[in-house]
Amino acid sequence: MHDDRLFSPVSFSTLIARRGRGETYPVQMVEESLSRFNAVDETVCAFQFVDPDAVRAELLQRRAGPLEGIAIGIKDIFDTHDMPTEYGSAIYAGHRPKADSALVALCRRAGATILGKTVTTEFAFLTPARTRNPHDLERTPGGSSSGSAAAVACGMVPIAFGTQTGGSTIRPAAYCGVAGYKPSYRMLPVTGMKAFSTTLDTVGVFAAHVGDAASFMEKLTNRDLTHDGFKRKTVTVGYYRSAIDNQASQAMHKAVETAANALRRSGNEVIDLEEPGELSLAREAHTTIQNFEANQALAFEADNHRDLLSATLRETLEAGRAILPVDYDEARRIAKRGRDALRSVFQSCDVLLLPSAAGAAPSGLASTGDPLFNKLWTLMGTPAVNIPGLSDEHGLPLGVQMVGRFGNDRLTLNVATDLERLL
């Protein structure tokens, strides 16, 4: 099932190191992305739009910067002034925004090249698009950042951006066998991104390995995300157990156990943690918050282009419309109590370890899988990382998830980087 011709992610850090040693240079780096795109995208369908000539023209006028030569895939819910931006919906066929989203502008400011727009599910919600999983073309790549995960998995780009409102970064990263990193809420700007749920929408990044994601984000944001201040110390890892664990596959349980053992063997303490009741309640509150806000965010589309919405989305927006403000407010209070409870959890450990998804990518393209193991962490706003490297009995990737304290992205990324090396 594992098709080596398709799955071959390219490491950002390796590219940067080669560029530093003069073994490659920006134009060549981007040309390699274009030729990989030409070779495999007809099969995988990761990109919604790529114009190679425009990419080359822009490359000639590029800004100097730390990301020169880095080709980036941008989920097609981020506005680009020079490429169509269709939000995965026929309503926006051929839509060309007036301005770049903040994220795209900041990437370009740092010297990066936008290779193209990656396929998103309809408005980054559940209705699948045409992207396939590079490990098995008859399986979903996950969603909603389907194209971004697949594009990185196939080495078409070293970096791609997605978003997460339920589980749209961590889940496709896990299914496609690459690193996914959802930073602390609002570390990356959502301005110029098509909103679904303002409280939840979070920009996430895909890369070959966790260290690549950290190193890229460090260069983009000028934050210290890789310096290993705790190098010689070990950490306490909370093995996070909750009532939803019975929905995870046997193979996934084994994968998390393997990860826990690897962390133990390298000197870290791994403690068992039962999910506090406040956090179980917060997970349930996620849907209320999401649907209430989606009904507002997509009110124009619902009222003016109803026939062009999928049935799933129409029903979700109607469900959102039926939620009373008092119930929405109560859901937000439940989330707040969840965040307070989580602070206590992080007094007994530094990071949490748990599944990234219920198992490997499910068969078929009719569903993008379930965000059950992700949505609580989206609502909590905490950094979350999918760590690739493990697989099930069929060779399909299994991702384990590390979650850290809000604002503690560096530690989370560092421990996750260590764990990936150990696996």
Added chain:
Amino acid sequence: MHDDRLFSPVSFSTLIARRGRGETYPVQMVEESLSRFNAVDETVCAFQFVDPDAVRAELLQRRAGPLEGIAIGIKDIFDTHDMPTEYGSAIYAGHRPKADSALVALCRRAGATILGKTVTTEFAFLTPARTRNPHDLERTPGGSSSGSAAAVACGMVPIAFGTQTGGSTIRPAAYCGVAGYKPSYRMLPVTGMKAFSTTLDTVGVFAAHVGDAASFMEKLTNRDLTHDGFKRKTVTVGYYRSAIDNQASQAMHKAVETAANALRRSGNEVIDLEEPGELSLAREAHTTIQNFEANQALAFEADNHRDLLSATLRETLEAGRAILPVDYDEARRIAKRGRDALRSVFQSCDVLLLPSAAGAAPSGLASTGDPLFNKLWTLMGTPAVNIPGLSDEHGLPLGVQMVGRFGNDRLTLNVATDLERLL
């Protein structure tokens, strides 16, 4: 100075009551707005765009709803699919978005008519536009929601929307002598609004009186904002004193004192409150958060249309770019500590009373005045209301501000409504 021909706000509640009694009907209500616009806007310059024929055409196809016949002015930083949306910047001259902002879609869903787009300062920041204060044409109406405040003050519309990132709702409401209401953070959606600072940008509403704002918002959001559950009880009002008070005029000090006395006389307790140090620090952290985020939100414009930005905005964006992420993170932590301190403040009182601005609208149109008395409350996310009714020795409006606990909009609006009646 007080020009009665210009200043004549129209009460939303009165309109709704007249409609209910059959004394007016939706088409006539909107026609009255159009004819008032025709009579005075050439002088006041509150609107950026109005197309009377399009308004009439839309009115014929309007949805049934509680806001039928209500003509609304929308600050020109909210996208409208059928009207230009220029964000107060030459960069966007003639720009026509593909979709309505969530706010506009929700107003239309409730049956309201969008009369047109009101003048905003450049990207809702400080650089003034051409709107004049209806009380004195040589004075600023305040900003950045200049047109919305002036349009309501002149009775061109019963309701207008603005936003507040520093003091852009409460201050122009105070200068123009109308009610301004900044709801709890994110009660109204910002989707489809041009962002400046995601942490701060808050939708606000203008109306003739506080009760009008409350009643309108109740109909728009289905929240209970007017039911007076505490009718026969009195409240404890914190007379909020801080180090910036020495920047308020004598007349303003007198106005707040007058308001405090009125509240006392009607049986409420008014206690003195010294600003906790955490809140003084939070006020100072506002600029760091705002400028850091503005540099991201407007990165495309800064990098591609620099020459079309005002010098003030260019300098602000450059200042934002120079802020280190660690300093931004620290500013957010200071804000968090401010919110914690504010929770303690609200254990000793129900609402706070303080100036809406340093004084009456300053002379000249070169500045929109200072958001000093507002920016802390924007950062805290608390409901804030400008209460009109008082004036200085020249007859210029002086606004007093009531601030409530996050989520406690109903109580804040109710006490503010009572106070307006008392003044």
